Amino acid sequence: MKPSALPAGEARFLTVEGFDHSRRAHVWSLLLAFLAAGPPGPAPPLEVFFPRDRPYVYLHSPSPALLKALGAHLLSLPAGTLLPNFPLRVSPSYPAAKVPAPPLPGPESTPEPVPGLLLLPSFLRPSAASRLLTELLTSPDWGPPQRRKSGGVLRRKVVHYGYTFDYETSDILRDGERHPLPPPVPAGGAVGELFDRVRSEDFGPGAGVRGGVNQVTVNDYPPGTGIGHHVDTRDAFDGCLVSVSLGSGVVMEFRKGEERKYLWLPPGSALVLTGPARYEWSHGIVSRKTDAVGGSQVARGRRLSVTFRTVISPPPEGRALPAELEFVRDFYDSVARQWHHTRGVRGVLWPSVMGFLGGLGEGSLVADCGCGDGKYLAAATHFGHYVVGSDVSMELLKMTLTGAKGPDPIQQEYDKGPFSKHPEVVGGDCLRLPLQTGRFDGAVCIAVLHHLSSEERRIGVLRELCRIVRVGGLVYVQAWALEQDEGSKRVFDSQDVMVPFKVQRKYLEGDGEGGVVGGEGGMEEEGGGFRFDRYCHVYREGELQELCGRVGGIEVQDGGWEAGNWWVRIKRVN
Numbered sequence: 001m002k003p004s005a006l007p008a009g010e011a012r013f014l015t016v017e018g019f020d021h022s023r024r025a026h027v028w029s030l031l032l033a034f035l036a037a038g039p040p041g042p043a044p045p046l047e048v049f050f051p052r053d054r055p056y057v058y059l060h061s062p063s064p065a066l067l068k069a070l071g072a073h074l075l076s077l078p079a080g081t082l083l084p085n086f087p088l089r090v091s092p093s094y095p096a097a098k099v100p101a102p103p104l105p106g107p108e109s110t111p112e113p114v115p116g117l118l119l120l121p122s123f124l125r126p127s128a129a130s131r132l133l134t135e136l137l138t139s140p141d142w143g144p145p146q147r148r149k150s151g152g153v154l155r156r157k158v159v160h161y162g163y164t165f166d167y168e169t170s171d172i173l174r175d176g177e178r179h180p181l182p183p184p185v186p187a188g189g190a191v192g193e194l195f196d197r198v199r200s201e202d203f204g205p206g207a208g209v210r211g212g213v214n215q216v217t218v219n220d221y222p223p224g225t226g227i228g229h230h231v232d233t234r235d236a237f238d239g240c241l242v243s244v245s246l247g248s249g250v251v252m253e254f255r256k257g258e259e260r261k262y263l264w265l266p267p268g269s270a271l272v273l274t275g276p277a278r279y280e281w282s283h284g285i286v287s288r289k290t291d292a293v294g295g296s297q298v299a300r301g302r303r304l305s306v307t308f309r310t311v312i313s314p315p316p317e318g319r320a321l322p323a324e325l326e327f328v329r330d331f332y333d334s335v336a337r338q339w340h341h342t343r344g345v346r347g348v349l350w351p352s353v354m355g356f357l358g359g360l361g362e363g364s365l366v367a368d369c370g371c372g373d374g375k376y377l378a379a380a381t382h383f384g385h386y387v388v389g390s391d392v393s394m395e396l397l398k399m400t401l402t403g404a405k406g407p408d409p410i411q412q413e414y415d416k417g418p419f420s421k422h423p424e425v426v427g428g429d430c431l432r433l434p435l436q437t438g439r440f441d442g443a444v445c446i447a448v449l450h451h452l453s454s455e456e457r458r459i460g461v462l463r464e465l466c467r468i469v470r471v472g473g474l475v476y477v478q479a480w481a482l483e484q485d486e487g488s489k490r491v492f493d494s495q496d497v498m499v500p501f502k503v504q505r506k507y508l509e510g511d512g513e514g515g516v517v518g519g520e521g522g523m524e525e526e527g528g529g530f531r532f533d534r535y536c537h538v539y540r541e542g543e544l545q546e547l548c549g550r551v552g553g554i555e556v557q558d559g560g561w562e563a564g565n566w567w568v569r570i571k572r573v574n
């Protein structure tokens with residue numbers, strides 16, 4: 001993952017990662033030593049900017065030569081120069097390149113079309129297109145300008161029907177109580193007729209009949225404006241998008257890695273994106289005054305597009321069942337302090353988890369979903385990874401901030417460093433992880449899946465874990481086994497069980513900081529302390545593999561039994 005050399009080009013900024021903010025002084029001394037070793041005479045200016053509490057630094061200089069030499073020098077330093085096991089990573093930022101004029105496309109499609117893209121050039125007759133355009137331009141539904149994620153407002157105007165798409169969060173607003181519902185998709189009129197037609201038209205293999213379409217977005221682009229490159233939000237919309245062009249035509253650009261394709265969308269055309277064109281290629285419209293079409297430059301006029309999409313309904317299992325709320329969430333919130341004392345502080349790390357983490361390439365981005373008190377955060381950083389923990393119990397997450405102070409040498413090393421004071425942790429439910437799709441190299445989910453109270457929810461968690469890793473990324477899942485060995489203090493006589501946990505009074509009341517936190521789910525006073533019950537579904541042999549078989553797009557690579565738990569290693573294959 002670590003580049004051995006900077007890519008060619010004149011960088012304006014370098015971002016350097018691979019240390020933590022307690023080592024700023026060391027970073028300064030590295031930079032000063034580098035400047036002192038340079039040629040005699042005044043060195044070109046170098047600006048150094050440490051964002052607050054972040055483990056990276058931005059370096060800026062008007063001299064590209066200085067940045068290039070500095071970048072090469074930093075890259076040549078051995079791993080561990082600033083932080084044990086950590087290589088320094090250097091990423092250059094280049095000045096925005098001038099947008100090259102797109103090659104002249106044919107009017108209908110590129111010579112090598114994007115797979116999964118279908119263009120129907122004369123989807124609407126000119127008379128139908130102009131009736132639709134007039135209806136939209138005079139519609140009372142245009143709302144105020146939309147705010148975008150990066151700040152500011154969109155230059156194009158937008159109307160949504162059916163569901164509102166929120167450009168700040170790149171998601172659909174589903175909650176009619178907090179957000180005013182958008183107008184329903186019009187029945188009748190030119191928009192309604194088009195909606196009915198899109199819902200009944202067969203768009204061919206991969207797209208089929210779009211009967212489930214339930215959301216319409218109308219974009220009004222002033223001449224010369226475009227839309228930034230994007231893939232329509234995967235978690236909000238299904239696998240087929242249909243966009244009808246009105247008014248002016250435009251060249252749309254498609255990108256996949258370094259590849260570029262350009263497509264002229266004539267007025268009255270319908271563009272259908274499925275499969276790779278929908279998911280693997282991004283699409284966008286460059287802001288420019290003219291487009292190259294059929295050998296000449298055509299001035300861009302005002303263009304409207306009407307996009308039809310299907311909002312994926314939130315999974316029915318998205319809401320926690322009462323048993324899980326009381327006997328899992330409240331349980332962990334209530335017992336967090338003693339849990340930490342008997343788990344994180346003891347610092348017992350399972351060999352199969354360590355094997356998984358050690359097998360990921362150094363510098364991997366790893367998610368620990370259901371990280372609890374953060375027992376494995378130290379292990380992940382020990383292997384040179386970047387790790388983000390998430391858990392539904394905020395009380396357990398708070399324990400990650402106190403440091404585990406366990407006897408495990410890896411944990412102790414970690415506790416000395418400032419990462420333990422600033423772990424990257426986030427509150428979140430493992431059925432809707434607040435983590436980006438396809439972003440992680442690996443994910444672990446340890447002792448979580450046995451707390452989900454229905455098969456749909458268990459499969460939902462597996463899907464979420466596979467969603468956040470990239471194609472080729474690996475997921476490790478471990479959960480309690482029905483089959484316990486002879487010496488185990490647990491004997492399960494059924495798969496759905498309540499497992500008691502004893503909490504001493506001092507952890508609940510003790511020093512004034514304690515107190516019962518969160519709920520008091522399932523608490524009973526017992527023998528000078530309290531007994532809390534937690535709900536568990538313990539897995540029989542092969543059950544994890546069966547659930548994985550229903551996820552799709554993944555491959556179970558390995559699995560086994562370890563100390564009363566079943567585990568599987570999964571690879572995301574598409």
Ligand SMILES: O=C(O)CCC(=O)C(=O)O
Pocket residue numbers: 217219227232243244283305307
């Ligand atoms: O204007 C278009 O044809 C495409 C609009 C689009 O990509 C979108 O709204 O996601």
Ligand SMILES: [Fe+2]
Pocket residue numbers: 230231232283
């Ligand atoms: Fe789009």
